[in-house]
Amino acid sequence: MIDQVLVLNSGSSSIKYRLIDMASRRETARGLAERIGEETSVLTHGGVRVERRLADHEEGLRAVLAAFAEHGPALDRVAAVGHRVVHGGSRFVQPTLIDDEVERAIEDLAPLAPLHNLPNLEGIRVARRAFPALPHVAVFDTAFHGTLPPHAYTYAVPREWTEKLGVRRYGFHGTSTAYVSRRAAELLGRPYDEVDSIVLHLGNGASATAVRGGRSVDTSMGITPLAGLVMGTRSGDVDPALPAYLNRVAGMSLADVDDALNRDSGLLGMCGANDLREVWKLADSGAPDARLAMEVYGHRLRGYIGAYYAVLGRVDALVFTAGVGEHDARTRALAVSGLSRLGIEIDPARNAATATGPRMISPEGAEVAVLVIPTDEEMEIADQVVACVGSRSR
Amino acid sequence: MIDQVLVLNSGSSSIKYRLIDMASRRETARGLAERIGEETSVLTHGGVRVERRLADHEEGLRAVLAAFAEHGPALDRVAAVGHRVVHGGSRFVQPTLIDDEVERAIEDLAPLAPLHNLPNLEGIRVARRAFPALPHVAVFDTAFHGTLPPHAYTYAVPREWTEKLGVRRYGFHGTSTAYVSRRAAELLGRPYDEVDSIVLHLGNGASATAVRGGRSVDTSMGITPLAGLVMGTRSGDVDPALPAYLNRVAGMSLADVDDALNRDSGLLGMCGANDLREVWKLADSGAPDARLAMEVYGHRLRGYIGAYYAVLGRVDALVFTAGVGEHDARTRALAVSGLSRLGIEIDPARNAATATGPRMISPEGAEVAVLVIPTDEEMEIADQVVACVGSRSR
Ligand SMILES: Nc1ncnc2c1ncn2[C@@H]1O[C@H](COP(=O)(O)OP(=O)(O)O)[C@@H](O)[C@H]1O
Ligand SMILES: Nc1ncnc2c1ncn2[C@@H]1O[C@H](COP(=O)(O)OP(=O)(O)O)[C@@H](O)[C@H]1O
Numbered sequence: 001m002i003d004q005v006l007v008l009n010s011g012s013s014s015i016k017y018r019l020i021d022m023a024s025r026r027e028t029a030r031g032l033a034e035r036i037g038e039e040t041s042v043l044t045h046g047g048v049r050v051e052r053r054l055a056d057h058e059e060g061l062r063a064v065l066a067a068f069a070e071h072g073p074a075l076d077r078v079a080a081v082g083h084r085v086v087h088g089g090s091r092f093v094q095p096t097l098i099d100d101e102v103e104r105a106i107e108d109l110a111p112l113a114p115l116h117n118l119p120n121l122e123g124i125r126v127a128r129r130a131f132p133a134l135p136h137v138a139v140f141d142t143a144f145h146g147t148l149p150p151h152a153y154t155y156a157v158p159r160e161w162t163e164k165l166g167v168r169r170y171g172f173h174g175t176s177t178a179y180v181s182r183r184a185a186e187l188l189g190r191p192y193d194e195v196d197s198i199v200l201h202l203g204n205g206a207s208a209t210a211v212r213g214g215r216s217v218d219t220s221m222g223i224t225p226l227a228g229l230v231m232g233t234r235s236g237d238v239d240p241a242l243p244a245y246l247n248r249v250a251g252m253s254l255a256d257v258d259d260a261l262n263r264d265s266g267l268l269g270m271c272g273a274n275d276l277r278e279v280w281k282l283a284d285s286g287a288p289d290a291r292l293a294m295e296v297y298g299h300r301l302r303g304y305i306g307a308y309y310a311v312l313g314r315v316d317a318l319v320f321t322a323g324v325g326e327h328d329a330r331t332r333a334l335a336v337s338g339l340s341r342l343g344i345e346i347d348p349a350r351n352a353a354t355a356t357g358p359r360m361i362s363p364e365g366a367e368v369a370v371l372v373i374p375t376d377e378e379m380e381i382a383d384q385v386v387a388c389v390g391s392r393s394r
Numbered sequence: 395m396i397d398q399v400l401v402l403n404s405g406s407s408s409i410k411y412r413l414i415d416m417a418s419r420r421e422t423a424r425g426l427a428e429r430i431g432e433e434t435s436v437l438t439h440g441g442v443r444v445e446r447r448l449a450d451h452e453e454g455l456r457a458v459l460a461a462f463a464e465h466g467p468a469l470d471r472v473a474a475v476g477h478r479v480v481h482g483g484s485r486f487v488q489p490t491l492i493d494d495e496v497e498r499a500i501e502d503l504a505p506l507a508p509l510h511n512l513p514n515l516e517g518i519r520v521a522r523r524a525f526p527a528l529p530h531v532a533v534f535d536t537a538f539h540g541t542l543p544p545h546a547y548t549y550a551v552p553r554e555w556t557e558k559l560g561v562r563r564y565g566f567h568g569t570s571t572a573y574v575s576r577r578a579a580e581l582l583g584r585p586y587d588e589v590d591s592i593v594l595h596l597g598n599g600a601s602a603t604a605v606r607g608g609r610s611v612d613t614s615m616g617i618t619p620l621a622g623l624v625m626g627t628r629s630g631d632v633d634p635a636l637p638a639y640l641n642r643v644a645g646m647s648l649a650d651v652d653d654a655l656n657r658d659s660g661l662l663g664m665c666g667a668n669d670l671r672e673v674w675k676l677a678d679s680g681a682p683d684a685r686l687a688m689e690v691y692g693h694r695l696r697g698y699i700g701a702y703y704a705v706l707g708r709v710d711a712l713v714f715t716a717g718v719g720e721h722d723a724r725t726r727a728l729a730v731s732g733l734s735r736l737g738i739e740i741d742p743a744r745n746a747a748t749a750t751g752p753r754m755i756s757p758e759g760a761e762v763a764v765l766v767i768p769t770d771e772e773m774e775i776a777d778q779v780v781a782c783v784g785s786r787s788r
Contacts, residue, residue: 151689151692156628156660158659159663159664161640167636222636223633235549235550239634240629240633296548299545299612304701306701307698311693339707
């Protein structure tokens, strides 16, 4: 039996961690080492905050372990370490016990997610050195979409690109989507493999996924996390000829356009703010571009709901999750407005209620259950670690 | 009263033309000068075919007029010339009487459609010299989408791009979509402005448009005709980060990628054929990539039908038109499969019937009327020319 799992999420200049007790399904510690490599780094361990320079991930993790030693809890019941890895390519569609070969494969996938996989890998390396006796398991953000059928993951592009260059839809937010779609079935009291749902993970990044009986069958992000819904700073879908157009009329380089589509677009690009709370504030104070930004955001969402309704043919549940999905009642209302013919409606009072747990916000007896389910990627990673290590040790 | 309209569609090396008698609403002549500028050009005028070199559009049009003089019919009843122009930008949302200023404006829009607007303009120039006394009217393929609401035409990109560089969704196939959506209302015996429809123009190029009461409210093509559905050689939607990815992993230039997405992608890219008849033949002979190509094609269509269902909220008619839409019953069946919960179904016998006129292929009493309406862009252009010239001369 796995007692506790340490979950690590290593970014380019940060290590986020959570210690999870599997018996109680509770988090017993969490923290964040950030600004690693900068002049002054910051370690937050529960309520404790320390400023000091952390030169690299190695020093960062050592500082984390020192904080555990000094402030607790003890790490002696940790039985496995789970690592969030963004891109698993076509190969990794299950949680995977990490060895040197798996490390190399994660490195080989770096071109698909250069900003993510290499930092993820760095975190894995230092953690394997710190806990050499423990099993380390990689949980991939793409993995849940390993069930996409070929007609959903194949782009209409030259075959060489597909066959030799790994060009296909991968999808992201898989760990979160797996978690909330399962919780949705539980909330409905129905077997997971009988529930068809559309999951809207709306955070800074945002994605929509069509889930048929627990399997991802279509998803809005693509070969990278740029495609699909409007996001905080990412454009989501645009005409793929846009980079060539901007090069032609404004001499912009491909790198400049790609950078702008990822960092200066989305809500930020349209109205100067990327946090929905800020955007709504601007819209309410009358800023026309903020109003338009929310209309574009809602329009894109409704389009994807309709598209995935068509893909699924029928829908049991529409699930909102992540920062926006869990907390922003107005955006939820915007997303479903005009969809009553699809059986999708929300009860305004239920939608507006300040609640935090999993809940239904559609009217009693509605054809499609509209749900708000708080996501918990770390708990999902811990569960997958247990499944992986458990199955290997049997 | 306008008696006859000459409709011209000038491409980079061709001039297509039709002479239309407005009283009878019949075409009285049609022809094509092609391979203009090449070693040997070809002029087809009705049943007559002549091979000879046509150095430029000027010589091309002169040859066309010579063919009219020699083989008839007479052109003395032509009261106006209609020109198909691909890109009208944000300015031209109505058929427009051409003067020198309009010519300059069409030229200024060339960066938005470099392969189309300049040849269109060349055709306008030579035709105005040939018929200096007649009114010349430009009918823009983007114009019908002038009613798109801002939330449908605005991309989630930096405001400067939108405000200064003309970056927005324009949409194409507007003339065809206007024509068939109006015919659809007629077939249903209902006022045009009360019918909500989804129009699928499926030819070599392909687009979907949501039409609410005769007004385009969303459409799948974008700033260029690359976006949206899978086409003969165009990819339609892909992750907008794909160009940057291909540059990173394969050193491809932006121009190479853009070219490949426009010319070597779509059905051709996936399975080596771009004519649907050929693709089906390959699929039936067991070629797995042709089967997959059709599945991808159908999946994309169903997604857009669902998305536009959500955008419209309710739908009276789903309309198929253009080469594929009018003739390919299997593709129509593929497009609507699994959509019965949306009230969209076809009657297999009606769908398979070999008919050529406007017709209904949904079962009697179906919630959504599924229609096949042959398009006629030239007739629509002629009608718009009459509306434009008629209203000016009053
Ligand atoms: N009460 C709220 N109302 C509206 N938006 C909120 C609210 N709380 C958080 N958000 C949004 O959630 C976003 C963060 O979502 P989250 O899922 O935590 O982020 P990430 O995608 O980075 O994991 C914030 O940028 C903000 O836009
Ligand atoms: N009987 C048919 N079955 C399937 N596809 C057809 C059939 N007839 C024509 N097509 C398709 O229609 C396409 C041409 O459509 P059309 O609307 O005429 O072209 P364009 O988009 O160039 O105006 C052809 O490439 C072919 O794929």
